[in-house]
Amino acid sequence: MNCLLKVSNLKAIYLVREGTIKATDDVSFEIFENTAAAIVGESASGKSTIIEAMTRTLPPNGRILSGTVEYKGKNLLQVKEEELRTIRWKEIALVPQAAQQSLNPTMKIIDHFKDTIEAHKINWSYEELVKKASEKIKMVRLNPEAVLFSYPMQLSGGMKQRVLIALALLLDPKILILDEPTSALDVLTQAHIVQLLKELKRKLNITLIFVTHDIAVAAELADNIFVIYGGCLVECSPTVEIFKNPKHPYTKGLINSIMAINADMSKIKAIPGDPPSLLNPPSGCRFHPRCEHVMDICKEVRPPLVQLSDGVKVACHLYKEGGYRR
Numbered sequence: 189m190n191c192l193l194k195v196s197n198l199k200a201i202y203l204v205r206e207g208t209i210k211a212t213d214d215v216s217f218e219i220f221e222n223t224a225a226a227i228v229g230e231s232a233s234g235k236s237t238i239i240e241a242m243t244r245t246l247p248p249n250g251r252i253l254s255g256t257v258e259y260k261g262k263n264l265l266q267v268k269e270e271e272l273r274t275i276r277w278k279e280i281a282l283v284p285q286a287a288q289q290s291l292n293p294t295m296k297i298i299d300h301f302k303d304t305i306e307a308h309k310i311n312w313s314y315e316e317l318v319k320k321a322s323e324k325i326k327m328v329r330l331n332p333e334a335v336l337f338s339y340p341m342q343l344s345g346g347m348k349q350r351v352l353i354a355l356a357l358l359l360d361p362k363i364l365i366l367d368e369p370t371s372a373l374d375v376l377t378q379a380h381i382v383q384l385l386k387e388l389k390r391k392l393n394i395t396l397i398f399v400t401h402d403i404a405v406a407a408e409l410a411d412n413i414f415v416i417y418g419g420c421l422v423e424c425s426p427t428v429e430i431f432k433n434p435k436h437p438y439t440k441g442l443i444n445s446i447m448a449i450n451a452d453m454s455k456i457k458a459i460p461g462d463p464p465s466l467l468n469p470p471s472g473c474r475f476h477p478r479c480e481h482v483m484d485i486c487k488e489v490r491p492p493l494v495q496l497s498d499g500v501k502v503a504c505h506l507y508k509e510g511g512y513r514r
Contacts, residue, residue, distance in 0.1 A: 192395055193219040193242075193363065198255035200241040209466045211237040213419045215255075216493070219363070224389055224396040226406035226427075228442070229416035230463050235399045236285060236367050238416070241265075243282050243365065244272060277308055281356035283349075285367040285399075290352055291340040297351055298336040304358055324354035327391075328384060346377035350384065357388070364388075366398040370405055382408050403442045407431060415439050418464045418474030421493060425500040435502040437479045473505065481506060 196216045202209040211234040219225050227235045240246045242257050244265065257264040259280070264272065276282075284290050291300060301321040305312055312320065322332035328350040340348060349369060356364055369385070370378040386409060389396055400406055406413050406427065413430050415423040415438065423436040434440045441459035461478035464470055470477055476486040485505050493503045 189223075190221040191218050192221040192259070193397075194256075194258040195219075195238075195242060196256045196258070198238065198241055198257070199253040200237050200246065200255075201251050201253060202237075202247075203249045203251065204467075207467050210469055211250075211419050211466055212241060215416075215419075215421045217414050217421060217424055219395060219397060220412075221395055222389075222393050223411040224385075224398070224409050225412045225414065226410035227397070227399045227414045227416060228403050228406050229401065231401055232463060232466070233416045234419035234466065235401075235416050237419075239282070239365055239367055239397070239399055243276070243280065245282065273308070277304065277356070277361060278359045279361055280363045280365065281359070281361040283352045283356045283364070283366040283369060285371065291348060293340050296337055296339055297343075300351075300355055301336075301358060304355060308359065310359070320358065321354070324357050325351070327357065327388065328354045329380075330354070344377075346373055346380065349373065349377075349381060353384070353388075357392075360392075361394070363395045363397065366396070368399055368401070370400065370402070378405070385409055404446050415442070418469055419466055420474055420490075420503065422475065422504070423500065423502045424493075425502075429498065429500055433498075435496070435500055435507065436475075436504050437481055437506075438475050441478075473503075 198212055198215045200212040202211055215238055227238060229235050237246070240250065241252050242264065246252070252265060255265065259275070264275070298318065298321060302317060305317060318336065321336055325332040325335055330347060330350055335343065335347065335351065343351065370381050373381065382405060385396060388394060398409070410427050413425060413427050414421055415436065417438045423430070423434070423439045425435070430439060431443060434443055438459070445458050459478055464474050464477070472488045473479070473486045473491055476482045479486065483505060491503045491505045493501050494507055494509045495501050496507060
């Protein structure tokens with residue numbers, strides 16, 4: 189399988205009045221062509237920071253300290269802004285979080301499409317723009333006649349989310365990155381968005397990377413799952429394997445906390461404790477204050493990400509390269 193995007197030792201911080209937020213700490217993973225990958229973790233675990241660092245869209249107080257993001261032989265963190273502009277949207281497109289705030293309320297939807305092509309110096313006629321935009325709007329199961337000439341306030345949250353996906357697909361990118369595409373939506377609309385993304389992946393042979401705090405959504409859509417805790421990658425695994433045999437105690441906690449209609453409620457339990465402060469994260473393994481398997485070494489030494497015999501990678505002192513330590 190062809191590796192399309194490779195992230196290595198990515199480290200990013202935010203500078204705030206209270207100090208330095210260590211939001212992404214030495215994260216490495218690979219994205220393969222024509223697959224869907226989910227970045228999963230609790231709120232404020234650093235998931236969105238990974239995406240923003242990869243695409244160089246961090247807010248002004250964000251800093252990338254180290255790492256590489258390799259795409260077609262280039263490190264996206266080092267290419268000049270003008271060259272990066274030619275890659276964005278044409279090769280790698282991003283659907284940002286919070287559809288409600290991502291569209292300009294004073295502009296019609298067609299004007300958002302117009303701004304996109306102008307920003308990338310594409311000379312389509314207005315008729316051609318409307319034709320292309322209509323194709324993408326139909327692709328996300330919306331009526332172009334009703335949507336393209338409407339203002340964002342005239343659309344529901346789910347419609348806005350689909351408009352953003354259509355906008356991201358306008359220039360036929362190879363990689364589509366979505367930050368929390370189902371958050372702030374009702375359950376039925378979430379299901380429609382997940383089904384839509386499945387169809388788009390199949391029809392367009394596109395590579396998907398999406399961020400979610402809901403591991404159940406990841407199970408529906410992803411081929412591979414990257415589990416993030418406290419800014420660190422703690423497990424990466426094929427989706428089937430991660431649900432059949434989760435390795436890291438945090439991953440097990442996420443899966444055990446899933447609510448389902450037919451679930452045995454006696455077996456559902458929350459992960460004890462609270463997520464760590466990334467201003468002053470715990471020493472060693474960042475999950476150790478909440479882990480039922482904690483050992484002395486966990487409090488002092490950060491576990492390396494090791495590969496097990498089944499191909500799963502996990503950062504936990506319970507494991508060594510190749511398998512279980514005990």
